[in-house]
Amino acid sequence: MKKKPFYERIPILMLILCVPTIGSTQLGWYFFGKQFGLNLGMIVGCISVTVAAYLMYIKGWRDEDDDY
Numbered sequence: 609m610k611k612k613p614f615y616e617r618i619p620i621l622m623l624i625l626c627v628p629t630i631g632s633t634q635l636g637w638y639f640f641g642k643q644f645g646l647n648l649g650m651i652v653g654c655i656s657v658t659v660a661a662y663l664m665y666i667k668g669w670r671d672e673d674d675d676y
Contacts, residue, residue, distance in 0.1 A: 617669045624660050629653040 611617070632652040637645025664670040 611667075611669070614672050617663075621660050621663065621669065624663075625656050628656050 612620070629649055629652050633645050633649030635645075636648035640648075
């Protein structure tokens with residue numbers, strides 16, 4: 609399978625890192641309280657960073673394309 613262009617990979621990585629972490633923190637804070645929301649945000653943040661690192665280093669998403 610061919611990799612997505614570089615200009616599409618960067619926003620995908622930004623979404624993976626920002627949306628689940630901020631969303632889970634806000635929802636956890638709203639429904640279960642401040643401490644649980646912060647803990648949930650940290651746990652989801654660790655998972656998001658792991659997924660982003662996998663895509664960047666194992667799948668090679670951090671390398672720019674040579675064919676423009």
